Amino acid sequence: MNMKPQTAQTFPKPTRRLRLGMVGGGHGSLIGAVHASGARLSGRWDIVAGALSSNPERAHMSGRDWLIDSERCYVDFQDMARCEAQRQDGIDAVAIVTPNYLHAPVAHAFMEQGIHIISDKPLTAQPDEIAPLLDAYKASGVIYGVTYVYASHVMVRQAREMVLSGMIGEVRQVHVEYLQDWAINIGNTNFESDAAIPWRFDPERNGKSLTVADIGTHAEHLVRFVTNLEIEALRAEFYVTGASKSMEDTAFITLRLKEKATQNVSKTLPGTLIVSQAMAGAQCGLRIRVSGTKAGLEWFQEAPETLSYRPIGEPEQMISRGHGAGMHPSTERLVRMKRGHPEALSDAWANLYTELGVAIEAHRLGRSLPPELVAFPTIEDGVHGMYFVDAALRSSISQNWETLVPQNPEPFQNSDSF
Ligand code: NAD
Numbered sequence: 001m002n003m004k005p006q007t008a009q010t011f012p013k014p015t016r017r018l019r020l021g022m023v024g025g026g027h028g029s030l031i032g033a034v035h036a037s038g039a040r041l042s043g044r045w046d047i048v049a050g051a052l053s054s055n056p057e058r059a060h061m062s063g064r065d066w067l068i069d070s071e072r073c074y075v076d077f078q079d080m081a082r083c084e085a086q087r088q089d090g091i092d093a094v095a096i097v098t099p100n101y102l103h104a105p106v107a108h109a110f111m112e113q114g115i116h117i118i119s120d121k122p123l124t125a126q127p128d129e130i131a132p133l134l135d136a137y138k139a140s141g142v143i144y145g146v147t148y149v150y151a152s153h154v155m156v157r158q159a160r161e162m163v164l165s166g167m168i169g170e171v172r173q174v175h176v177e178y179l180q181d182w183a184i185n186i187g188n189t190n191f192e193s194d195a196a197i198p199w200r201f202d203p204e205r206n207g208k209s210l211t212v213a214d215i216g217t218h219a220e221h222l223v224r225f226v227t228n229l230e231i232e233a234l235r236a237e238f239y240v241t242g243a244s245k246s247m248e249d250t251a252f253i254t255l256r257l258k259e260k261a262t263q264n265v266s267k268t269l270p271g272t273l274i275v276s277q278a279m280a281g282a283q284c285g286l287r288i289r290v291s292g293t294k295a296g297l298e299w300f301q302e303a304p305e306t307l308s309y310r311p312i313g314e315p316e317q318m319i320s321r322g323h324g325a326g327m328h329p330s331t332e333r334l335v336r337m338k339r340g341h342p343e344a345l346s347d348a349w350a351n352l353y354t355e356l357g358v359a360i361e362a363h364r365l366g367r368s369l370p371p372e373l374v375a376f377p378t379i380e381d382g383v384h385g386m387y388f389v390d391a392a393l394r395s396s397i398s399q400n401w402e403t404l405v406p407q408n409p410e411p412f413q414n415s416d417s418f
Contacts, residue, residue, distance in 0.1 A: 009330070009333065009370060009373060010333055011333060011354065011355075011358045011373065011374075012358065012361070012362070012367075012369075014043075014044050014357065014361055015361065015365070017044060017045060017046045018044055018045050018046075018092040018093065018357050018360055018361065018364075019045075019046055019048045019049070019089065019090070019091045019092050019093075020039050020045045020046065020047050020048065020049075020091060020092070020093055020094070020095060020118075021047075021048065021049035021050055021051075021072075021080060021084060021091035021093070021094045021095070021115075022035065022036070022047060022049075022050040022051075022052060022094065022095045022097060023050070023051045023052075023077045023080070023094060023095070023096050023097065023098055023102070023106045024051075024052065024053070024054075024096065024097040024098035024099070024102070025050070025052055025062075025095065025097035025098075026050065026052030026053040026058055026059055026061075026062030026063070027052075027053070027058055027061060027062045027065070028053070028058060029053070029097065031097055031120065032052065032062075032097045034345075034346070034349055035095050035097055035118075035120075035147070035349065035353075036066065037346055037349065037350075038149075038346060038348075038349025038350045038352060038353045039095070039349075039350075039353045041346060041347070041349070041350035041353075042350045042351075042353035042354040042357055043354075044353065044354060044357030044358075044361070045353055045357060047066055047068065048068060048069070048072060048089075048091060049068060049069075049072035049073075049074070049080060049084055049091050050062070050063055050066070050068055050072070050073060050074070050080075051073075051074040051075060051076060051077040051079075051080045052066075052073070056075040059073060059074070059075050060073050060075075072084075077102075077106050077109055078109050080094075081094075081109040081110045081112070081113050081115065082113065084113070084115065085113035085114070085115065090115075091115060092115070092116060092360055092364065093115060093116035093117065093118055093143075093356070093360055094106070094110045094115055094116070094117060094118065095118045095119075095120075096117065096118065096119040096120060097120050098120075099125075099199040099200075099205050099206070100122055100124070100125040100199075100205065100206050100207055100213070101125040101126075101199070101204065101205040101206070101207075103119050103120065103122070103123060103124055103125070104123075104124045104125075104129040104132075104133050106119075107119055107133060107136075107137075107144070108132075108133070108136055111136050111137060111139075111140040111142055111144075112136070112140070114140060114141070114142060115142065116142045116143045116144070116145075116356075116360050116363070117137075117142055117143070117144045117145065117379075118145045118147065118353075118356055119144065119145070119146050119147070119382065120146075120147050121146055121147060121148060121217050121218070121221075121382065121385060122207065122213045122214075122217050122382070122385055122386060122389060123146060123379065123382030123383060123385060123386050124207075124382075124386060125204075125205060125206060125207040126207060126208075127386055127387075127390045130383055130386055133379075134379070134383065137379055143356070143359050143360055143363055144378060144379035144382075145352075145356045145359075145376050145377065145378060146377045146378065146379060146381055146382040146385075147352060147377070148217070148218055148221040148222075148225075148377040148381060148385075149345070149348050149349055149352050150218055150221075150222055150286060150301055150348065151221060151222065151225045151375070151376075151377060152334070152348040152349070152351035152352040152355070152376070153299075153301070153304045153345075153347075153348045153351075154321045154331050154334050154335055154343065154347075154348075154351070155299055155304055155305065155306065155307045155319070155321050155331075156222070156225070156226065156299060156304075157328075157330070157331040157334060157375070158307055158319065158321075158327060158328055158331045159226050159288070159290070159297050159299050159307055160225060160226045160227075160228075160375075161328035161330060161331060162297060162307075162309065162328070163226055163227055163228070163290055163292070163297065164228060165328070167292075167294070167295065167309075168290060168291075168292030168293075168294055168295040168296065168297055168309075169292040169293030169294030169295065170292055170293045171227050171229065171269060171290060171291070171292050172269060172291050172292060172293060173269060173270050173271060173291045174223055174226075174227055174229070174255070174257060174269070174271035174272075174288070174289070174290050174291070175271060175272045175273075175288070175289045175291075176219045176220075176222055176223050176271070176272070176273050176274075176286075176287065176288045176289075177219070177272075177273070177274040177275070177285065177286070177287050178215040178216070178218060178219045178274075178275045178276075178285065178286045178287075179274070179275070179276050179279040179282035179285040180215065180276065180277045180279065180282050180283065180284060180285070181276075181277065181278065181279050181280055181281065181282045181283070182277055183210070183211070183242050183243075183245070183249045183277035183278050184241075184242035184243065184249075184277075184278040184279070184280060185242065185243050186242070186243055186245075187242065187243025187244045187245040188201065188243075188244055188245050188246055189243070189244070200214070201245065201246070201247070203246070203247065206247075207389070208247065208393055209247060209248065209389050209392065209393055210245070210247035210248055210249060210277070211247075211248055211249050211250065211251060211275050211276065211277045212236070212238075212248065212251050212253075212275060212388075212389050212392045212393075213389045214277070215275050215277065215286075216251060216253070216273065216275045216388070216389065216392065217385035217388065217389065218286060219273050219275060219286065219288075220273065220384070220385055220388045221377060221381055221384075221385060222286070222288050223255070223257070223271060223273070223288065224381070224384065225375075225377075225381075226288060226290060226299075227257070227290060228259075228260060229257040229258060229259060229260070229269065230257065230258050230259075230260055230384075230404075231255050231256070231257060231258075231271075231384075231388060231404055232256045232257065232258040232268060232403060232404065233255075233256040233391070233401050233402060233403045233404065234253050234254060234255050234256065234273075234388070234391050234392060234395055234401070234402060234404070235253070235254045235395050235400065235401045235402070236251055236252070236253045236254075236391075236392040236393075236395040236396045236402075237251065237252045237253075237396065237399075238250070238251050238392075238396040239251065239252075240278075241276065241278045241279075242277070242278030243278075248396070249276065249277050249278040250275065250276040250277070250278055250279070251273075251274070251275050251276075251392065251396070252272070252274050253272065253273040253274070253275075253392060253395075254270070254271075254272055255270065255271035255272060255273055256268045256269075256270065256271075256401070257269040257270070257271050283302060284301060284302060285300070285301070285302060286300070286301040286302075287299070287300045287301070294311060294312060295309060295310055295311040295312060296308075296309075296310045297309055297310075298310075301345075304321075304343075304344065304345070304348070305320060305321045305342055305343065306318050306319065306320050306321070307319045320339055321335065321339065321343060322335060322338060322339025322340070323335060323338070323339065325339070330372070334351045334354070336350070352376055355374040355375065355376040356374075356376055358373070358374050359374050359376070384404070387404040387405070388404060390404075391403065391404045
């Protein structure tokens with residue numbers, strides 16, 4: 001394998017810890033503690049404020065356990081946004097870790113106060129929330145990250161570098177799958193017994209898609225991130241293969257991919273995207289395979305430390321995370337353990353919070369960053385994810401190809417200004 005030696009550019013050192021607030025994510029939530037540990041592990045953030053739960057008692061209990069000052073444990077995120085903006089030591093950014101229907105309202109409240117946004121996915125619950133969110137974002141000038149965390153695994157960065165530097169030749173097809181099993185026995189008749197589940201089964205609070213919105217958006221982002229291709233159109237079949245439910249728990253999607261720079265050229269590439277949350281025996285099986293004219297690449301998130309590189313007609317090479325030995329220098333700035341000491345999803349969260357911290361620190365100090373020093377997912381990626389979900393929903397009904405461009409394409413027209 002011929003990976004040109006270069007000098008790795010390191011991140012600027014922090015001048016102070018950034019102050020993070022969180023909305024949602026307290027005790028009993030699935031993902032809040034994971035955000036918090038990623039932020040702490042990055043070494044760039046202190047968690048100093050929160051409206052951590054919709055239940056005031058739980059919000060305070062979570063705040064106490066996270067050593068947040070009681071005056072900064074809020075029960076209402078609107079109060080939190082106002083009060084934090086008035087403090088000398090107010091938060092620099094808010095992490096939004098609530099059910100989907102609150103992502104946009106919480107982001108509006110904090111953007112109005114000029115506070116940076118770190119939002120979980122999907123960007124919003126409903127497509128009609130996108131345009132006002134983009135308007136508010138453009139008016140606010142804040143940094144808006146979206147936590148498609150898998151793109152922060154070192155070996156996903158490595159895959160992207162190998163594809164973009166031509167090591168697999170021209171990309172010819174892409175296949176991605178994300179398979180889980182948690183919804184196999186959960187359906188319309190029994191979801192209320194699990195306190196964490198109900199909003200996910202409510203199209204108003206979750207959005208109209210269950211699995212495509214939840215994990216399909218991760219898969220869609222991974223395709224775009226690793227290949228730099230855009231999904232132009234798709235054809236989706238939705239299924240319920242687990243317990244009876246009103247939204248899909250499985251989807252098979254065929255993709256038509258296009259190079260970003262050649263949107264008007266007719267050449268397209270095929271891809272597939274398969275997702276299920278009702279696949280017996282599956283755990284967190286996110287896998288991407290990229291096939292080029294010279295070689296293929298494969299990465300699997302349950303074994304995130306390695307990347308399989310298969311040049312045509314040559315033995316498979318297994319690249320392992322670490323320094324040197326085939327690693328692209330730009331990926332090495334995210335390596336925190338030497339090869340042989342495993343890293344995991346928690347390190348990917350820390351990488352995500354590191355890059356967000358670097359960008360927010362630079363913004364705070366009025367400094368610009370070298371191009372491509374950071375590559376965290378942005379609101380633009382969140383918007384693409386929403387258009388992907390919307391197109392999949394339309395296609396599942398029309399049983400036909402649907403383009404991702406929405407009826408009102410305004411948000412795409414200024415995509416350079418995201
Ligand atoms: P959850 O239901 O387990 O937790 C949601 C939390 O939000 C709860 O603590 C709840 O009390 C709190 N909440 C609700 N209303 C609130 C309000 N008005 N003010 C303050 N807090 C409020 O949900 P979850 O599974 O943790 O998912 C939360 C979000 O994270 C979802 O959007 C989901 O898609 C996303 N998620 C992302 C990843 C990822 O890998 N990036 C993984 C899992 C979940």
